[in-house]
Amino acid sequence: MLQIGKVRCDELLKACGSPLYVYDETQIEKKVEDYQTYFKSENFDTEIVYASKAFTCVALLEKLNAYGCSIDVVSGGELSIAKKANFPSENIYFHGNNKLNDEIIMALEYGVKTIIMDNMYEVDQVIHLAEKLKKEVHVLIRVNPKVEAHTHEFIMTATSDSKFGISIDQKDDIKEMIAKVNDSEYVVFDGFHSHIGSQIFEEHAFVAAIDKMIAFIKEMGEPTSVLNIGGGFGVRYTDEDTPIPTKDLCIKLIEAINQSLHTHDVQLDKVCMEPGRSIVGEAGYTLYEVGFTKKTQNKEFIFIDGGMADNIRPALYDAKYACDIANKMDQAKDYTYEVAGKCCESGDIIIHDAKLPKVETNDILVVYTTGAYGYSMASNYNCLNKPAVVFVKDGKARQVVRRETYEDQLALNEEKELQL
Template sequence: MKLLGTMSVKNDELHIGGVSCLDLAKSYQTPLYVFDEQLLRQNCRDYVNYFKVNERKNRVAYAGKAFLPLYMCQLIKEEGLYLDVVSGGELYTAHKAEFPMERVLFHGNNKTIDEIQMGLDLGVGRFVVDNYYELDLLEAFCKQRGRKQAIYLRITPGIEAHTHDYIKTGQIDSKFGFTLTNGDLYECLSVFSRYEHLELVGLHAHIGSQIFDVEPFLDEVDIMMNLVKELDEKYQIKIREVDLGGGVGVYYTENDHPKTIEQFCEAILSKVDSSCQRLGIEVPTLVIEPGRSIVANAGSTLYTVGSTKDIKDIRTYVSVDGGMTDNIRPSLYQARYECAIVNKMRSGDQKQVTIAGKCCESGDILITDVDILGIASGDILIIASTGAYGYSMSSNYNKIPKAPVVFVHDEKCRLVCRRQTLEELLALEVL
């Protein structure tokens, strides 16, 4: 398993943020999400630095869907980031964390009436609008309130990124946005003047997730900058802000070769400058929306090893006390991870096993056919790089309570989300 961030091995035992993973498992029990706060903050600072937030007034908007407890909202506020939310729940979390609402971008292809009204009442900075339904609702509610609302139009640019089908969003056949190549966007622009209470200040596009090549992003830049010029010349609409979305790939296994934050940002900024110079237009304020690339490698999950099933000449199943309830990605996306035994980082006989979850589902497999040292019942297993979409996509399937979240930093621990109790599990049920 590759050591990430502040991970270190002392006396054959894994530490994160200077804290023993064995001690974490004893103190908080397992399953347990552990976040390396130093790595997480450094990723935020790298984006701010390399995307030229201070020098060029660009913006880095953290994609909250990846992981958004209250403490995460506070952390990104401290680091000077904006926030991308996609639901009323995420918006309410930001509100309760006292995140500045003017730094919130509200996404979603089917925002409910209540969510739109909540966003307006709380003072969301930008609505990212996908369709006429939302345009009409926003116009009506803004008229009632006697105010204007700044919006982005979400564009489907027609770019197919090489990633899993479930996380492609930029291609023509997508539920998101106004399609560019079939003329949908231009039809919307031709009637946009009827939305007197909406101010179109920006364009947004997102081409997918877990993308390793920078070329699709550079193609996206060309498309968006051409649109900025076209909207000015044909529709007299001046676009001041261009949001290029997120989707930067991260390391999960040795087969992944992601760009660094510096490489990604520098390539984007260089392409924007050259495109704008070629087109003879002013460089707009740029926005990017990293989520996974900020939190994925900063998070890990600890499990306790339970039963073992050795099927001769076939496979050895090793089961842990979590599974698809705390990490659905292997079942949903066939996602791959690396793992280790926290107190046997360098010793023990190597064996190939399949790490199985405890849910009553044959598909509840966390890692298939992985080589691992000295695994046995009672050991503490760590699966690395679970920071993105682990906790946020967790569920109570099989009536399993949700696991807690702990941040570690400079040999100190901070409980960010406590373990759900059995009583809380039933709190919403009525006899």
Template sequence: MFPQNVFPDTAEINQQGQLIIGGCNTLELAEEYGTPVYIFDEATLRNRCRSFVNEFRKLYPATQVLYASKAYINPALAKIFHEEGLGLDVVSGGELAVAQYAGFPLEKVYFHGNNKTPHELTEAVEQGIGRVVVDSFHELDLLNQIAADAGKVQDILIRVSPGIDPHTHVYTTTGIIDSKFGFSIQTGDAAKAIRQALAKSNLKLKGLHFHLGSPIFELDPYRAATELVLKFAAGFREEGLEMTEFSPGGGFAIAYTHDQEPPAVAEYAETIVSTLQSTCAELGMELPTLLIEPGRSIIGPAGVALYRVGAIKDIPGVRKYVSVDGGMGDNIRPALYQATYEVVSAGKANQESVEKVTIAGKYCESGDVLASDIMLPTAESGDIIAIPASGAYCPSMASNYNLNPRPPMVLVKDGKSRVIRRRESYQDLMLCDIT
């Protein structure tokens, strides 16, 4: 059965059993743009943006949705997010540069990161960044001095670590005590950071931020962390902390396989908003602006990776390897996080899956495997396979390992396609080299 839940909203199978996305035949896209290639469905992107905006603002009008750029960003996508009314969460000078290049209003940009460089902070302050989310005592001092030198008072949030486990992969768990991110509430560092921030003459503390990790399939961690952080913040009202903004981050999950059922956006919204409202009422706090930061949950479902099958190696009694022309260079998540995906034969999507295969990449690593022991129709060299839910943390974490050019990004809508990032050339790989 076709795993519709992990594909873009517009995905369908035509009468010939071929995968269609955004009105475009994926076999034709593979032929036109070559493989590997990443296809992004514009309708799904916009639908996901609107879902977060509508579901949260329906319950809590004072919500600002910030797209988490680290999931994947480029100028064309930034323009779409701006058109949909989103702000941006950036974590580097490079992501900030993309926002600037795309004409994104910087007052709607929030700058995250545990070790922002002096150059990055200077650029951000001078260009008029909306908020800097401060992550260390070093950054508090550095940012205050940079703002003073620029003759500005910079609005900030403090990132706190509530010490709550979201039960996701250890590499993407960020809200526990043992984390490089944020100020721990339990150790007293968060209290110390708030007091220092309030004392800085060139910083204006607007509120608190936390981020538990990603992807989070449970609702209780959001409920527990929201209540804990708000109650913690209430203890600093007499010291001058005005919680005009509150950010529980992102981490909203998506389905990667047919059997995964993450909460709906409406469920995340109800959990966070109801906890925010009830806790503020209990504490006698004014309701702050709510900031949420979906990334994976917006762009992940919109992206599909297409690969061409090359060598097929059947080891009797062991495993059948179906090798493709991409791999860990464009999607490192299976190797890094043991991530799992659905795989569909794009030209045989209506055929019965009859053989167990492992999809291997072309890179010189035994760990370069995109999917292990999955069922597919009989695979042949030249087949196009599609891996859905590939929009997030695949292109953004891509590398040139083995000096392979990174693949192009193609946006599809209403039967038309356009390149929003071209395929790299061998010449591109040597642009920065000096002989």
């Protein structure tokens, strides 16, 4: 029987039901410690900013705060979880390409220190609202460095026509954005942000983006104290993936930053990075119970009690995962199966051609590396309830997000007359 954090998978399902998201706290802590230890320089301060869109809940944010991390949020909903966790507002960065007025106001009133500006219209709006509320806020301008990384087209963020940020070629527009900020009473310009994509394995893509951004800072000639180099560091989903070890990656990035600062004669007070998936991805597991099986002309299916509602990535990105039968870890994998979900879609296949032992009803399927973009992208498709989330460590388990119920979903079905 597979154990996660020294806790048996069957005991977890007995206590919390299936499907179930499980996080190994020790793995999360080790990743955070590696980033905090190795992303360091004698020439500038550094800051680890967790990209909470990968996965967020109160318990995780409390842990990250205890480790001295900052976080970024991209919506009022993510900010509301940060507030519930009493996450320090001065350690929150607010992202997004189309922040709503209510979200900007929420960030300002909570005292969020830094907003990442995406476009000229947002500059005007943040200045207007900050002055109206008399709230000071610092800003970074998101610049698209136009460094294309080898990853899925849906998660590239630095192509010429990306929806994120302002092109590095639009220097006059960027200067105008900075001038508007500098003329304002409550908004303070700190520097720039860039991000080239997600699930990237080639270090040279990050190095190229860093050098391009520091050369850009030199060319702009604007007083700049902060550079945020983004995230996007890859994780291992299957044996085909070869992520760079966190220690090696951090050391190489620091070397690249120092070299580029020297080459272009630029000084910075602080450099930030934004790991998300790489902190929680491999620490997360999803457990399912196997229901029926079915043979067709060319395939044999095993049906699980979850699917694309709790993991949309295979259908959305053609993402690949590895799996095992948690209660048959000592048996040979002599059979090939299609692992299919219960949603009413032909595309609800979690894993193609999975090599497993002989699978039977009530077996426990474990899918690895589901800690990022599993729960955070979960839906109620087919009115399925979202699974619970459990943290495990050293033989102990705690539920940190309860399982959704039908009553939770029905509570939104309220009818009222509208006064138009």
